[in-house]
Amino acid sequence: MGMARAQIRPATVRSFGGRAAALAATGLLGSAAAAEAAGTGQPVPWQMDLQRPVTxxxxxxxxxxxxxxxxxxxxxxxxxxxxxxxxxxxxxxxxxxxxxxxxxxxxxxxxxxxxxxxxxxxxxxxxxxxxxxxSDPKADLMVKVIGHAWYWSYEYPEDVGGFKFDANLLEGDDQVKSGQPKLLATDNEMVVPVNKIVKIQVTAADVMHSWAMPSFGFKIDAVPGRLNQFWFKADREGTYHGQCSELCGQRHAYMPITVKVVSDQAFQAWTAEAKTKFARTDGGAKFADANR
Incomplete structure (x- = not known):
């Protein structure tokens, strides 16, 4: 980030030196406090550290x-x-x-x-x-992630309902009402249970994308015609945000990722609702052979 330069007379610096020092100290303390109090799963203004890890x-x-x-x-x-x-x-x-x-x-x-x-x-x-x-631990849940220009879609296997849905950027009044951060919220979230090993298989339908989740500690490329796989086990409930990190086209900046980590009971309730809310996959989502 560039820094603007300004020419200030020495007398002005001397006159306002104490005030400037006080403001600078206050700003640094505020920045440190903001970084220390940074929430999990999203960036905050003046954040100086990595997002808090949850895997x-x-x-x-x-x-x-x-x-x-x-x-x-x-x-x-x-x-x-x-x-x-x-x-x-x-x-x-x-x-x-x-x-x-x-x-x-x-x-x-x-x-x-x-x-x-x-x-x-x-x-x-x-x-x-x-x-x-x-490492390749046995998965408790498999989710297929597909990158599109410019949104994400998710497919869940038959053993949890066999459904799929799209996740688009939440904008305008819908974003404000959701209380979620701007340009990071989606109309539908990927939901997974806490303290369970989740494997995601990632691909793309058109151009290269990249599914990135800072709090989970990874990003993985979504390549057309290729299936990449990764795993995570979130140890804390909450809502976590990420973005596409591969320059993929005009609306690359508007491909957010939202993952909601919930309890087992809440996950069971969500899948029961999702089976009636979202479209069913034909015969269940198809996954590549993996250590499941």
Whole structure:
């Protein structure tokens, strides 16, 4: 995001310096508070962190992200300290006759070994995240997700009712009445039970799309003629929002995703209603062979 520049007279800065500092401090505190109080499942203004994770994969990604930040901070501070030491101790005034040393065996061994150790420290949790992502647990529920230009459709298998429906962007008064965030709400939500392993099989009917859900810690491409699969297990009830993250055409920005995670009882009640509300699939939705 670009930052606007303005020319201000020094006198003006001095006159309003205290007020500006107070406003800046208030803004930073407000931003920190907003980020700390960020709800789950949607972005908030001034949010500085990732959305709160509600799946095992998202939690591991979240922890790995913060580990990388601490490692980067340590490296930056170490390099800064070295630069300051070089500037202070080895400037021309203190060293009129510079050293002619060209090799230092211990130093060269150290700056080879230390980066390797840092990479190992990064690799171990990275492989752990990949192992979790690529595991293939037995599913409690399968849902087929189809990307269209420009909306999503969902198909549920016969064992929970065998129905399908479209999910379009909720706009105008309908969006305001729903209380859901603008450009992220849909007229129909994908509903899944809490603490159950849900597998989604994703494809597209026309062009490439991408089904992305930040709080679940993944996004998966929807490719015409190809079926991609992923899994999640949400550990908290609530409404979670995502968007298509593949530039897919004119209304790419208007392809929101809404997933509602509910209790088992609420899910059973929803499927009973959905069987009469939505169109039935012919013989049930067809799913590719998977570890179900």
């Amino acid at each position: 095992e994969v998202a939690t591991e990604i979240y922890n790995f992200h913060h580990l990388l930040n601490w490692i980067m901070l340590a490296v930056v501070l170490f390099v800064l300290a070295l630069l300051i030491a070089v500037v202070v101790k080895f400037n021309e005034k203190k060293n009129p006759t510079p050293s002619r040393t060209t090799h230092n065996t211990m130093l060269e061994v150290a700056w080879t070994i230390v980066p390797v150790l840092i990479l190992v420290a990064i690799a171990i949790p990275s492989f752990r995240v990949l192992r979790t992502q690529l």
